Amino acid sequence: MTFYRSFTSKRVLPGFTISLGSSLFFISLVILLPLTGLIMQVSELSLAQYWQIITDERVVASYKVTLSAAAVATVINLLFGLLMAWILTRYRFPGRLLLDGLMDLPFALPTAVAGLTLAALLSTSGWLGQYLALWDIKVSYTWLGIVAAMIFTSIPFVVRTVQPVLEEFGPEYEEAAATLGSSPWQTFWRVIFPEIKPALLTGTALSFTRSIGEFGAVIFIAGNIPWQTEVTSLMIFVRLQEFDYAGASAIASVVLLASLLLLFIINGIQQRYQHITGGLR
Amino acid sequence: MKTAPGSRWIRPLLIGTGVTLTVLFLVIPLLLIFITAFSAGIGGLWRNLTDADMLHAIGMTLFVAGLTVPINLVFGTLIAWCVTRFTFPGRRLLLTLIDIPFAVSPIVAGLLYLLLYGSNGPFAGWLDQHDIQLMFAWPGLVMVTVFVSCPFVVRELVPLMSTLGTEQEEAAVLLGASGWRVFRDITLPNIRWALLYGVILTNAKAVGEFGAVSVVSGTIRGKTNTLPLHVELLQQDYNTAGAFIAAALLTLIAIATLVVKAFLQWKLERQY
Numbered sequence: 194m195t196f197y198r199s200f201t202s203k204r205v206l207p208g209f210t211i212s213l214g215s216s217l218f219f220i221s222l223v224i225l226l227p228l229t230g231l232i233m234q235v236s237e238l239s240l241a242q243y244w245q246i247i248t249d250e251r252v253v254a255s256y257k258v259t260l261s262a263a264a265v266a267t268v269i270n271l272l273f274g275l276l277m278a279w280i281l282t283r284y285r286f287p288g289r290l291l292l293d294g295l296m297d298l299p300f301a302l303p304t305a306v307a308g309l310t311l312a313a314l315l316s317t318s319g320w321l322g323q324y325l326a327l328w329d330i331k332v333s334y335t336w337l338g339i340v341a342a343m344i345f346t347s348i349p350f351v352v353r354t355v356q357p358v359l360e361e362f363g364p365e366y367e368e369a370a371a372t373l374g375s376s377p378w379q380t381f382w383r384v385i386f387p388e389i390k391p392a393l394l395t396g397t398a399l400s401f402t403r404s405i406g407e408f409g410a411v412i413f414i415a416g417n418i419p420w421q422t423e424v425t426s427l428m429i430f431v432r433l434q435e436f437d438y439a440g441a442s443a444i445a446s447v448v449l450l451a452s453l454l455l456l457f458i459i460n461g462i463q464q465r466y467q468h469i470t471g472g473l474r
Numbered sequence: 475m476k477t478a479p480g481s482r483w484i485r486p487l488l489i490g491t492g493v494t495l496t497v498l499f500l501v502i503p504l505l506l507i508f509i510t511a512f513s514a515g516i517g518g519l520w521r522n523l524t525d526a527d528m529l530h531a532i533g534m535t536l537f538v539a540g541l542t543v544p545i546n547l548v549f550g551t552l553i554a555w556c557v558t559r560f561t562f563p564g565r566r567l568l569l570t571l572i573d574i575p576f577a578v579s580p581i582v583a584g585l586l587y588l589l590l591y592g593s594n595g596p597f598a599g600w601l602d603q604h605d606i607q608l609m610f611a612w613p614g615l616v617m618v619t620v621f622v623s624c625p626f627v628v629r630e631l632v633p634l635m636s637t638l639g640t641e642q643e644e645a646a647v648l649l650g651a652s653g654w655r656v657f658r659d660i661t662l663p664n665i666r667w668a669l670l671y672g673v674i675l676t677n678a679k680a681v682g683e684f685g686a687v688s689v690v691s692g693t694i695r696g697k698t699n700t701l702p703l704h705v706e707l708l709q710q711d712y713n714t715a716g717a718f719i720a721a722a723l724l725t726l727i728a729i730a731t732l733v734v735k736a737f738l739q740w741k742l743e744r745q746y
Contacts, residue, residue: 216552284485290736311503
């Protein structure tokens with residue numbers, strides 16, 4: 194009954210029917226209908242065929258490349274993001290606002306531009322790559338290049354989730370801890386870390402989700418050598434160019450499931466720690 | 475700030491590391507884009523910029539963004555109104571569903587549309603009969619761009635509109651204002667900066683989208699090529715300067731986005 198009543202009870206504000214109707218229309222047409230297209234395509238395959246496509250050796254190699262690169266990129270972004278969120282909220286220094294604004298650059302910059310630029314920058318004759326070449330480190334057109342592209346495109350996630358929490362939390366607690374004789378290391382682990390943990394988790398999960406799906410930036414720098422530097426998104430693209438729609442859909446369904454799972458985990462973290470992450474939803 | 479003894483070196487060390495890494499990872503790439511774009515000289519710059527394919531790609535990008543932004547603006551506002559002004563079963567689910575495009579890989583996004591509206595999809599016969607081509611044509615570009623950029627406006631509006639509450643709007647209704655008038659005179663002035671913020675982010679995404687667009691575009695020169703796709707074509711042509719000139723145009727839009735974003739954030743902070 195309550196279910197029924199919540200749809201029919203008198204509302205003060207106007208526009209319920211029209212806004213709910215258009216929301217459902219938009220979400221169904223733009224998001225849900227295309228998803229069913231994929232499900233239909235995949236359901237045409239037998240289980241054995243499906244299994245064969247998604248466990249094809251070249252595809253499995255691409256999972257390994259994607260997951261390992263995304264994991265390394267996410268760890269680096271976790272540390273870098275934490276560092277940036279800390280210095281942007283706790284210290285005042287000239288250029289801080291500029292630094293703050295720059296953090297959003299990877300979201301504003303098209304991924305194709307990022308890939309093109311990083312590939313040129315880190316190639317053995319590039320501005321930075323030539324110095325790495327002295328140490329015999331090749332970045333562009335190797336697995337390291339994929340890591341670099343993934344780091345770049347997901348830099349803002351950890352910074353932007355942790356920053357508001359640190360801002361809110363304020364330095365009083367650290368000062369109190371310091372006054373009570375705690376070392377900076379102890380203060381971090383015992384006072385700050387527990388408070389920022391949910392935001393850090395959310396940012397890390399977002400960063401990882403973005404990295405496993407990244408395409409634009411990666412293909413410019415990866416070299417795309419089968420079995421070595423092919424990411425899974427590229428495998429989908431390759432199958433499409435072969436007009437193998439069933440194959441592309443099967444691999445896409447794996448990627449999609451992984452990212453939807455991560456999305457639900459992220460939403461779960463945000464709801465569980467709503468009081469800390471400041472979520473208003 | 476007073477801190478524990480022995481921690482005096484921490485501050486300069488952390489700031490130094492952060493600034494160095496930011497310069498290496500964000501500032502140097504920016505410089506590289508513009509310096510390489512100018513490497514062909516003013517003549518080369520002009521020749522590349524006035525190339526017919528480049529001009530077409532610029533036009534197509536603006537056209538796609540010009541259609542995508544209003545669509546997502548209108549529906550984003552309606553969705554935000556629906557979930558913040560009313561409570562109903564499934565409200566949370568609606569909010570999770572609208573987040574899906576952020577989690578989905580751009581390649582998968584393009585594939586979803588290709589499967590549904592392409593020549594093998596369920597609507598292929600009907601579309602063919604009516605001589606409508608969606609995929610490998612501009613409507614496909616707009617459709618996937620709407621998909622990848624639809625969460626931005628909702629995400630900016632929902633937190634703000636929940637915080638603002640509904641008292642002012644309810645008062646206006648009780649005083650006899652029409653629904654449209656409540657929105658125009660009460661809600662809109664309150665949410666305009668957040669709305670503009672959402673629009674800026676939607677626009678940046680619409681202009682820069684690569685993966686999803688590359689699946690449904692077919693990258694036909696002079697026909698369905700957007701600026702990010704043109705970057706790739708020029709690079710494959712070994713026209714490095716050209717690729718970086720296209721990239722520099724996109725970077726200018728990105729920098730403009732950041733500047734406007736900073737301004738809007740400042741405005742929003744004063745409002746909250």
